[in-house]
Structures are given as structure tokens and as C-alpha cells.
Amino acid sequence: MELWFTERHTPYVNFSIKVERQLYTAQSEFQRIDVFESREFGRFLTLDGYMMLTEKDEFIYHEMITHIPMAVHPNPENILVIGAGDGGVVRELTRYQSPKCIDLVEIDELVIEVCRKYLPKTACRLDDPRVHIHIADGLKFIRSCENKYDLIIVDSTDPFGPGEGLFTKEFYGSCYNALREDGIMVNQHESPFYAADAAAMQRAHKRIVECFPISRVYQAHIPTYPSGHWLFGFASKKYHPVTDFNPTAWTLLGLSTRYYNAKLHRSAFSLPTYVEELLRDVEPQ
Amino acid sequence: MELWFTERHTPYVNFSIKVERQLYTAQSEFQRIDVFESREFGRFLTLDGYMMLTEKDEFIYHEMITHIPMAVHPNPENILVIGAGDGGVVRELTRYQSPKCIDLVEIDELVIEVCRKYLPKTACRLDDPRVHIHIADGLKFIRSCENKYDLIIVDSTDPFGPGEGLFTKEFYGSCYNALREDGIMVNQHESPFYAADAAAMQRAHKRIVECFPISRVYQAHIPTYPSGHWLFGFASKKYHPVTDFNPTAWTLLGLSTRYYNAKLHRSAFSLPTYVEELLRDVEPQ
Numbered sequence: 238m239e240l241w242f243t244e245r246h247t248p249y250v251n252f253s254i255k256v257e258r259q260l261y262t263a264q265s266e267f268q269r270i271d272v273f274e275s276r277e278f279g280r281f282l283t284l285d286g287y288m289m290l291t292e293k294d295e296f297i298y299h300e301m302i303t304h305i306p307m308a309v310h311p312n313p314e315n316i317l318v319i320g321a322g323d324g325g326v327v328r329e330l331t332r333y334q335s336p337k338c339i340d341l342v343e344i345d346e347l348v349i350e351v352c353r354k355y356l357p358k359t360a361c362r363l364d365d366p367r368v369h370i371h372i373a374d375g376l377k378f379i380r381s382c383e384n385k386y387d388l389i390i391v392d393s394t395d396p397f398g399p400g401e402g403l404f405t406k407e408f409y410g411s412c413y414n415a416l417r418e419d420g421i422m423v424n425q426h427e428s429p430f431y432a433a434d435a436a437a438m439q440r441a442h443k444r445i446v447e448c449f450p451i452s453r454v455y456q457a458h459i460p461t462y463p464s465g466h467w468l469f470g471f472a473s474k475k476y477h478p479v480t481d482f483n484p485t486a487w488t489l490l491g492l493s494t495r496y497y498n499a500k501l502h503r504s505a506f507s508l509p510t511y512v513e514e515l516l517r518d519v520e521p522q
Numbered sequence: 523m524e525l526w527f528t529e530r531h532t533p534y535v536n537f538s539i540k541v542e543r544q545l546y547t548a549q550s551e552f553q554r555i556d557v558f559e560s561r562e563f564g565r566f567l568t569l570d571g572y573m574m575l576t577e578k579d580e581f582i583y584h585e586m587i588t589h590i591p592m593a594v595h596p597n598p599e600n601i602l603v604i605g606a607g608d609g610g611v612v613r614e615l616t617r618y619q620s621p622k623c624i625d626l627v628e629i630d631e632l633v634i635e636v637c638r639k640y641l642p643k644t645a646c647r648l649d650d651p652r653v654h655i656h657i658a659d660g661l662k663f664i665r666s667c668e669n670k671y672d673l674i675i676v677d678s679t680d681p682f683g684p685g686e687g688l689f690t691k692e693f694y695g696s697c698y699n700a701l702r703e704d705g706i707m708v709n710q711h712e713s714p715f716y717a718a719d720a721a722a723m724q725r726a727h728k729r730i731v732e733c734f735p736i737s738r739v740y741q742a743h744i745p746t747y748p749s750g751h752w753l754f755g756f757a758s759k760k761y762h763p764v765t766d767f768n769p770t771a772w773t774l775l776g777l778s779t780r781y782y783n784a785k786l787h788r789s790a791f792s793l794p795t796y797v798e799e800l801l802r803d804v805e806p807q
Contacts, residue, residue, distance in 0.1 A: 241536070249540035249562035251526070255533070277534035277716075294715075297794070430579075430745050431562075458743060458751035458794070460715050465750020466743035496794040504789030509582070509743070509781040 242273055242281075244288055246463035247431045252288075254278060254461075260355050265347040267399045272355040278461065280356060282323060284348070285398055288461050292358055295325055298425075299359070300497040301457040301505070302469055303329035306388050306423045308487040308502060309476050313387040314338070317415065319375035319403060321392035322348035324360035330390075331362045332492055339368045340386075342379075344399055346372045376402035382415035389416060391424035396437050404437070406444045409472075413448045419475040426454060429512040430464035438468060443519035445472045453478050454516055455505040457496065468512075479503050527558055527566075529573055531748035532716045537573075539563060539746075545640050550632040552684045557640040563746065565641060567608060569633070570683055573746050577643055580610055583710075584644070585782040586742040586790070587754055588614035591673050591708045593772040593787060594761050598672040599623070602700065604660035604688060606677035607633035609645035615675075616647040617777055624653045625671075627664075629684055631657045661687035667700035674701060676709035681722050689722070691729040694757075698733045704760040711739060714797040715749035723753060728804035730757045738763050739801055740790040742781065753797075764788050 243253040254275050261272040271283045279292030290298065303326050307313060314337045318326050322343035330339055341363075343349055349370065352360040363370065371378060375391075389412050394400035402408055403424075412422045426441055428434040446452045449472035459467040471478045484499035508516070528538040539560050546557040556568045564577030575583065588611050592598060599622045603611050607628035615624055626648075628634055634655065637645040648655065656663060660676075674697050679685035687693055688709075697707045711726055713719040731737045734757035744752040756763045769784035793801075 247562055249560060251536070251538040251540075253536040253538065255535070275534060277532055430743075456743070458715075458741070458749070460749035460751060464743070464745035466745060495796045498792075498795045498798075500792045501794060504792035507783075507785045507789035509786060510783045511780045513783075 242275075242283070244283075244286065247433065250431070250463075252461075252463070254281070261351055263347065263351075265345050267345045270347060270351055272351060281461070282352065282356060284394055287395060289394070290323055290325060290356070290359065291461050292356070294460050295359060297457055297459050297496045298467070299325035299329050300494050301455070302326060302390060302392060302423055302425060304492075304494060304497040305455060305469070305471065305478065305502060305505070306390070306421045307333055308499075309478050309482050310387055310419070310421055315386045316340070317342065317379070317382070317386045317389045319379070319389065319391050320394065320400065321390070323352045323356060324349075324363045326390055326392050327365070327368055328359060328362040331365045331367065333490070336367055339365070340371060341368055342371045342373050342375045344372070344374050374402065376405070376408050376411070379408070379411040379415050382411070384414070384417055386416055387420055389420070389422045391422065393425055395427070396441070404441050404444070406447065409444050409448045413474075416474060420473070421476060422449070422470075422472045424470045424472075426468040426470040428462065428464050428467050429515055430466050434463055435515055439515055439519045441470065442516050445470055446520050449473060451475075451477055453506055454508065454512070456508060456512070457505065479506055527560075527568070529568075529571065532718065535716070537746075537748070539566070546636055548632065548636075550630050552630045555632060555636055557636060566746070567637065567641060569679055572680060574679070575608055575610060575641075575644065576746050577641070579745050580644060582742055582744050582781045583752070584610035584614050585779050586740070587611060587675060587677060587708055587710060589777075589779060589782040590740060590754070590756065590763065590787060590790070591675070591706045592618055593784075594763050594767050595672055595704070595706055600671045601625070602627065602664070602667070602671045602674045604664070604674065604676050605679065605685065606675070608637045608641060609634075609648045611675050611677050612650070612653055613644060613647045616650045616652065618775070621652055624650070625656060626653055627656045627658050627660045629657070629659050659687065661690070661693050661696070664693070664696040664700050667696070669699070669702055671701050672705055674705070674707045676707065678710055680712070681726070689726050689729070691732065694729050694733045698759070701759060705758070706761060707734070707755075707757045709755045709757075711753040711755040713747065713749050713752050714800055715751050719748055720800055724800055724804045726755065727801050730755055731805050734758060736760075736762055738791055739793065739797075741793060741797070742790065764791055
């Protein structure tokens with residue numbers, strides 16, 4: 238017998254992983270949650286059938302969404318993480334000394350429970366005393382925050398279903414207000430390659446550029462996401478992600494990473510010409 | 523009816539493309555050759571069932587294997603291209619004024635014929651008067667060349683089947699001898715992500731490092747290759763790919779590109795930590 242998980246990356250492209258067994262499946266109030274065991278990727282989590290993370294390549298996504306802003310902000314003490322119930326972002330954040338308070342806002346409590354049980358490699362630091370878990374809609378949670386956070390990491394799903402509100406202009410405006418005067422927001426920014434993903438990327442970029450004085454996009458190779466070419470947004474009130482980055486200071490922290498490094502930090506912001514053009518098309522002239 | 527092409531990226535990972543129709547299939551003396559028509563990727567060419575190029579993303583591979591060395595060498599006049607019967611590398615090379623002679627060595631004449639007929643977007647410049655097509659085994663062809671070329675581009679298939687000889691130490695040594703005193707060799711260098719590809723990458727790197735005084739690896743996002751994370755090798759007798767690169771001079775050429783640009787040139791050599799480690803593992807200490 239062969240058991241295969243398939244995700245439709247577009248109506249004409251399938252990505253399939255051979256599965257040893259299904260470890261968990263349930264329908265929560267918000268979405269279908271599955272965990273599978275595979276030879277190639279170890280365990281992997283899907284929400285509504287979309288790949289969220291695999292044990293083999295989650296380090297790329299979590300390092301790149303976390304270390305880039307942490308290496309730019311000189312003293313990130315108060316941090317808000319939206320989504321990210323799998324704990325991967327929190328795991329990377331808690332490796333730093335600077336955070337005093339990490340608010341984790343996840344809409345679906347069951348995601349956290351499932352990840353604690355089945356994905357301990359990512360959920361391993363959710364009990365850090367600095368981490369405060371809020372089961373809430375990120376869009377609503379942030380409305381009441383003002384001038385509070387040094388860093389907001391938006392670890393959303395795709396812009397449909399439960400994650401849809403995290404791609405709206407209202408949400409980005411609320412993030413702006415929730416940040417201190419030198420605050421940074423980083424978000425998962427979809428992909429430039431397939432048409433529907435590129436359109437979502439352009440919509441998000443247009444809205445972020447309208448809210449923040451500094452807005453740059455950076456990239457990483459994430460093999461289990463559609464096309465493998467994934468983007469992140471870096472939006473900021475004060476710090477520039479490259480010119481305000483101090484590679485020596487970050488290197489002196491002595492953190493061991495498998496994807497991110499100080500040289501790659503700058504390079505991740507050098508985008509292919511066609512991606513630059515897609516972004517420029519939605520920036521104000 | 524649905525018709526799907528599937529490539530097994532590993533024994534546990536499939537990548538599938540919905541096909542409108544098969545345009546061509548034949549068994550040549552060396553390999554099975556197929557051309558398909560698809561909605562997502564336009565036409566695509568496979569050899570022995572492995573993806574060689576699609577009309578949608580071939581620009582990434584061909585720009586990155588061509589413009590990086592062309593932007594480093596100050597005056598590449600004599601160029602050898604091995605493999606590349608699809609004409610994509612030649613198309614990019616012929617956009618420059620400097621080449622006086624481009625030798626294209628392809629082992630399988632039928633690949634050239636098929637690409638001329640079914641893939642005119644890549645094969646469009648094979649009739650440029652500077653291009654000389656040799657139907658020959660690259661490994662044998664290069665044995666008789668000495669101090670002849672400014673640039674050798676090794677656009678090989680994977681290191682098994684007809685392309686196997688293009689990954690041997692003998693071949694890289696012959697390339698070294700065939701290059702002038704400031705010559706550059708660039709090769710497709712497999713991928714770091716899946717175990718078998720990473721092993722092939724390490725083997726190639728070890729052999730190239732042993733032959734050339736300067737050897738660096740650079741990367742690109744190529745969605746239709748396994749994991750989407752693809753590498754190229756830059757081996758050189760004299761020029762360093764980053765410090766000897768003059769971005770202003772290249773930009774002044776006024777070439778229009780969709781992936782490559784002067785900023786990305788430098789960044790492509792900043793590799794993820796795990797890739798740097800894989801390479802370092804096979805470099806002499």
C-alpha cells in the first residue's frame with residue numbers, strides 16, 4: 238500500500254509526499270488540522286490541507302521570519318507574534334536574551350494543543366516564562382494595542398480562511414499603531430511565482446507600503462511551499478533592514494543557525510528583477 | 523480526462539504538472555526525449571523523464587548560468603558550452619557583443635532538432651553565425667582543447683546517464699586545461715536539499731575545488747527543479763566572482779533580464795549556513 242498527501246499548488250501543479258501514517262486529524266472550530274509522519278520530511282502539519290510546516294525544512298521559515306528583525310532592532314523587549322501556534326517563531330525568539338514579554342496570539346487553541354503533542358521540536362519553548370499565550374483573533378487583539386511592541390511577527394496562514402483578516406489594510410494599520418516609535422513588523426508575504434500567490438503578495442505589499450515609511454521584501458528557499466520561492470515583508474517606522482543591520486553585533490551573540498547568517502541577511506533583500514517589478518507595480522509612484 | 527506528468531524528486535516526493543498534450547516523444551541513441559504542452563508552464567522538455575526546462579521558468583536557469591560569468595570576465599571572446607542543446611545558454615550569450623566564437627557541444631543531435639522544432643523560444647539563436655554546433659561527447663571533445671577558451675559553461679543533465687562524464691575529475695581537469703590563463707568555468711551544480719542531490723553537489727564541489735584555485739557556489743530559485751533550490755559552480759583561474767565583478771560595467775551594457783541583476787549577482791553567492799557546511803565538508807582543510 239502507498240499513502241500520499243497531495244497539495245495542489247495551482248490547479249495545474251501538484252506536490253505530493255509519501256506518508257507513513259496519519260498521526261492526527263480533526264476539524265476545529267476554524268479549520269481542519271492534520272499531522273502526518275513521512276520519511277522525507279519527518280512529521281508535517283497541514284491546515285485545511287495546506288502545508289504549514291515539516292520537521293525537515295521548518296528551520297528555514299522560522300529562522301528567516303525571526304532572526305532578520307531580531308538582528309536589526311537594537312533592543313526588542315516586547316514582542317507580539319500573531320498566528321504561529323506551532324511554536325516555531327517562539328522557539329527562535331526565546332534564544333535571545335532581550336525579550337522580556339512575548340505575546341503569542343493564536344486564533345485556534347487546538348493548533349497549539351496538537352503541536353505540543355505531535356510537534357515538540359517546534360512547540361518546545363511555548364512554556365518559556367516570557368511567553369504569554371492568548372487564544373484570540375489577531376485582527377481583534379491588536380485593535381486595542383497602542384505604542385506597545387518593539388516587534389510584531391505576523392506568522393499567518395494564506396490570505397483566505399482564518400488568516401484572511403491578517404492581510405487587510407485595517408490589520409496593518411493596527412500593527413502600525415501597536416508598534417513603538419522604532420517598531421518593526423515582519424510578515425509572511427506569499428510567493429512571487431504562481432499567479433494567485435503573486436497577486437496576494439502584491440495586495441499585501443500595496444497595503445503595507447501605504448502604512449509604513451520603510452517597507453522591504455526579502456526571500457528564502459522553502460522547498461515545501463509552492464514554487465519553493467517564499468517572501469517575507471519587513472515594515473518599519475525607523476530601522477532599515479540592511480543599513481541598520483549590525484552583522485558583528487549579531488554574530489557576537491553566538492547563536493547557532495542552519496539557514497540564516499549575517500552575510501545572507503543582506504543578500505536576502507536582493508530580489509530577482511521580475512519580483513522587484515511586481516512589487517514596484519503596486520508602490521506609489 | 524486528466525493527463526499528468528510526474529517527476530519523482532525523491533522516492534518519497536512527487537512533483538506533477540497537468541498536461542494538455544504530449545507534443546513529442548522518442549528514444550534517441552542516448553535517452554528518451556519528451557516535449558509536453560501545459561497550462562501552468564507552457565511547453566516543457568524532459569530527458570529520461572527528468573525536467574530539463576519549462577517555458578515559464580527557464581529564464582531563471584539560463585540567465586543565472588550565463589550572466590554571472592559574463593559579468594565577471596572582462597572580455598569573453600571564445601566560449602565553450604557543453605550540453606545545452608536546447609539553446610537557452612546560447613540565446614543569452616549571443617546578446618553580448620564580446621563573443622567571437624561559441625562552440626556548442628551536444629552529445630545528442632536529436633535534442634537540438636526537437637528543441638528547434640518545439641521550443642523556439644530557447645532555440646532561437648542557434649543559427650547565430652558565431653555559434654558552431656558540434657555533435658560530440660563533451661568529455662571527449664574537451665580532451666583535445668588547450669588554452670583555448672575564456673569561458674566554459676557546463677549545462678549538463680544530472681550525474682547519471684549521458685551526463686555522468688561531465689561530473690568527473692578528469693572532465694574538470696580537462697576544462698582547466700582548455701581554459702586560458704584567466705578563464706572561468708561555470709557548471710550546473712545540483713541542489714543542497716534532498717540527500718541524493720546534496721551528495722552529488724558535494725562530489726562535484728570536491729572535484730572542482732581540487733582543480734581550480736578559485737571555486738565558489740551560487741544559488742537561484744528554480745521552481746521546477748527538485749526543492750526549487752538550485753546551485754551553480756563558479757570555478758576560475760584568476761577572477762573572483764564577487765570582488766572582480768563590476769556592476770556598473772554590466773549595467774551599462776543595457777541588457778534586459780528578468781531574474782539576474784547586478785545587485786543579485788553578489789547576493790547569489792551568500793549561501794544558507796547548512797549549504798556552506800555541506801561545501802566546507804568536502805573542501806581541503
